[in-house]
Amino acid sequence: MSMLEPNHERLQNTLTVLSDADVGGTPGGGVSRPAASDADKSVRDCFVRITQGLGLQVRVDDIGNIYARRAGTDDSAEPVVIGSHLDTVVPGGRFDGILGVAVALETVALLNDSGIETTRPIEVVNWTGEEGARFPPAMLGSGVVTGKWSAEYAQSRVDAEGLRLGDELSRIGYLGEQSNRLTAFHASLEAHIEQGKHLEEAGADIGIVSLIEPVRWCTITVTGRGGHAGGSGPRQRAEAIVAAGRMVATARDLSLDADDFTTTVGTMKVEPGSNNVIPHRVEFNLDIRSSDDDTIARRLTEVTDRFGQIGREEGVEVQVEPYWEMTGPEFAGEIRGLLRRVADERAVKWEELRGVIGHDSLHLSSMGPAAMLFTQTTNGLSHCEEESAPWESVLATAGVYANAVLGLANS
Numbered sequence: 040m041s042m043l044e045p046n047h048e049r050l051q052n053t054l055t056v057l058s059d060a061d062v063g064g065t066p067g068g069g070v071s072r073p074a075a076s077d078a079d080k081s082v083r084d085c086f087v088r089i090t091q092g093l094g095l096q097v098r099v100d101d102i103g104n105i106y107a108r109r110a111g112t113d114d115s116a117e118p119v120v121i122g123s124h125l126d127t128v129v130p131g132g133r134f135d136g137i138l139g140v141a142v143a144l145e146t147v148a149l150l151n152d153s154g155i156e157t158t159r160p161i162e163v164v165n166w167t168g169e170e171g172a173r174f175p176p177a178m179l180g181s182g183v184v185t186g187k188w189s190a191e192y193a194q195s196r197v198d199a200e201g202l203r204l205g206d207e208l209s210r211i212g213y214l215g216e217q218s219n220r221l222t223a224f225h226a227s228l229e230a231h232i233e234q235g236k237h238l239e240e241a242g243a244d245i246g247i248v249s250l251i252e253p254v255r256w257c258t259i260t261v262t263g264r265g266g267h268a269g270g271s272g273p274r275q276r277a278e279a280i281v282a283a284g285r286m287v288a289t290a291r292d293l294s295l296d297a298d299d300f301t302t303t304v305g306t307m308k309v310e311p312g313s314n315n316v317i318p319h320r321v322e323f324n325l326d327i328r329s330s331d332d333d334t335i336a337r338r339l340t341e342v343t344d345r346f347g348q349i350g351r352e353e354g355v356e357v358q359v360e361p362y363w364e365m366t367g368p369e370f371a372g373e374i375r376g377l378l379r380r381v382a383d384e385r386a387v388k389w390e391e392l393r394g395v396i397g398h399d400s401l402h403l404s405s406m407g408p409a410a411m412l413f414t415q416t417t418n419g420l421s422h423c424e425e426e427s428a429p430w431e432s433v434l435a436t437a438g439v440y441a442n443a444v445l446g447l448a449n450s
């Protein structure tokens with residue numbers, strides 16, 4: 040049943056067109072395209088031009104998501120949703136999000152080439168603001184459609200200059216109607232680069248994603264006693280920064296020992312932050328992730344207990360406040376089964392793996408059966424201009440993707 044063969048040249052061309060200098064491509068070989076920026080407008084115009092050229096019906100919803108619809112023979116049937124996002128971090132690479140849109144466009148082009156009509160409609164979607172780089176939080180467009188946030192909330196997010204997302208979408212001509220939103224789907228499939236080294240190390244062409252690992256973020260506030268660097272010896276102090284340093288190392292050591300969770304400290308705010316002053320307060324964030332929610336909860340309790348113990352030893356006060364969490368969904372078993380079958384038919388080497396980064400499919404999985412396909416990422420490098428993917432893996436992804444979408448659209 041594997042009948043669609045990706046057109047190398049066209050796919051390469053689509054990837055180039057979606058990351059060229061005129062749509063935010065950087066001289067360093069990456070892409071800088073924050074949501075609702077001028078570069079985002081250019082690439083959206085480009086997406087609309089390509090999809091209209093493929094004969095698709097384009098509409099835009101009230102958070103700027105663009106849907107390009109290919110009619111089904113039963114056009115009232117729930118659609119198959121494909122695509123990804125075209126916004127990037129600054130500077131980002133030429134594959135994150137872009138690859139998922141490109142293979143979705145290639146799928147439609149292949150169906151057109153072969154004159155294949157599918158029972159169900161197919162909708163290629165460019166989700167707004169996946170990265171959250173300019174208007175946090177991340178995955179705003181898919182979050183609004185799946186009811187995680189209201190459109191009012193999403194439209195009122197502001198960037199560093201105080202500009203509202205809703206105003207910026209309107210300025211670039213992509214603030215549409217609520218009635219245009221996706222309301223239901225039969226299946227959703229997103230291709231994405233892995234952004235890690237798992238597939239490369241396993242020598243697999245593609246990854247079939249089983250779930251997205253849950254994540255929790257906490258703020259840890261350590262309050263000690265300030266003072267002049269020359270004013271007291273180490274025994275007389277209550278040093279917030281020393282306690283915080285011990286906590287960072289302890290969290291790492293606990294995760295090394297247990298081997299079932301990972302912690303990362305990415306930011307630290309030291310007050311007052313002066314060469315010759317003992318800081319009275321240190322605030323840092325802790326990112327904790329594991330394969331399941333129960334492990335995260337258990338390990339976070341353990342980490343919190345150890346932080347409390349360090350606080351007592353150092354004579355400082357410690358507060359741990361969780362402020363964000365992402366509950367990882369398990370992706371649809373039927374779609375994963377279909378992906379395995381198609382990959383085997385095409386002699387594509389696949390691995391089942393867990394996702395460790397949020398994607399629009401995470402929100403979509405709360406609305407209907409969703410799944411993801413990963414492409415190898417060279418050296419695991421992502422969110423940088425060097426971001427790249429081996430061409431064989433891109434082609435393998437496109438081939439499995441197109442044929443799986445065809446299967447879904449006729450089921």
Ligand SMILES: [Zn+2]
Pocket residue numbers: 124135136169231398
């Ligand atoms: Zn992405």
